[in-house]
Amino acid sequence: TAGHNQVRHLADGSRLVVGFTKNAVSITVQQPPVEVESCTVADGELVLVARARSGAEVPTAVSVVEGDTGFDSPLTLLPGSSGSSGSADAFRRYRAVFSLDRLTADDPSGIKSRPFKVALKGADGQDREALLAEDFTTGRHGLAPGRELSVHRDERGRLMMATRPVRPIVDAMTVTAAGELVVEGTYPGQEAARKKVILRHGVRLEEKELPVEIADGRFTVRIEPEAAPQVSGPELPLCPGRWYLFFRDVDAWDKS
Incomplete structure (x- = not known):
């Protein structure tokens, strides 16, 4: 499938x-002849650094588009980046700079997300995929209260950006020798306060409330597939199927 x-x-x-x-x-x-190597946010600017292999045709600009709104920034050669045989590696590096205020000027409020399409623009005016280098680091950057700029990758290794509500992000999953699944990630700010973690079956809609550890903007959830908590009675194995993890307000659906 x-x-x-x-x-x-x-x-x-x-x-x-x-x-x-x-x-x-x-x-x-x-x-790829050209890859995006890094993305940083500082002093009100978003800076993308791209690297090009020796002899590769270099795009002229980076394009960031959302709906009918688009922003272009020229790719300029970084000082000391020649890509020659005598340099540290065989890449030439270029950077594009965007104003964070302009990118987020029309950012919606609340729970809405605003995804951007990022592309490398060639001299012929055609867009090319913004593929990420192996050591590219994803991240998030705070905006207005409860909002963030997310810089991440899709399943094909392309650069993705979006403004969205602050949300939990899983960055590590391990299985212990005892068979326990440990899920870890980040949830910054006050958004994680007064939250509970729910594991829900995709078809049966059966739910399990799991204990969660939250400290210093990080969370840890431990799942024991052979001994899941029940509303009442002894712990039982999870039934077969797909289970999904959610954070939910502790007083959600509380009508008291």
């Missing part, structure tokens, strides 16, 4: 992309 694509970076700098096309597995090997 179809699922998310998987990207693996190979030793020679190529990318192995495994996915699904209709009813068949698709395997693609890419060697």
Whole structure:
């Protein structure tokens, strides 16, 4: 059955992309001439750094588009980035700078998200995918209270950006020797206060309330598939199927 694509970076700098096309597995090997290496936010500016292989045609700009609104920033060569054989590596590096105020000027309030489409614009005016380098670091940046700018990747390893309500993000999952699944992530600010964690079955809509540890903007949830909590009675194994994890206000649906 179809699922998310998987990207693996190979030793020679190529990318192995495994996915699904209709009813068949698709395997693609890419060697991107240009990749986005980093994204930082400081002093009211969002700075993207792209690296180009020696001899590659370099895009002229980075385009950020949301609906009918678009912003372009030229890619300018970083000082000391020649990509020559005598340099630290074989890449030339360029940067594009955007005003954070302009990007977020029409940011909605509340629970709405505002996704941006990010592309590299060639000299021919055509858009190219903004593929991410292997060591690209995703992140989030606070905006107005309860809002954030998210910088992340999709399943094909492309740069994604969005303004959205502050939400929990899972960044680590491990399974202990005893078979316990440990889910960890970030939930900054006051949004995590007075929250509970719910595990819900995708078809049966059965729910389990799980204990959660929250400290210093991070959370930890421990799931024991063979001993899940019940509303009453002894712990029982989770039934087969897909289970989804939610944060919910502790007083949600409380009519008292």
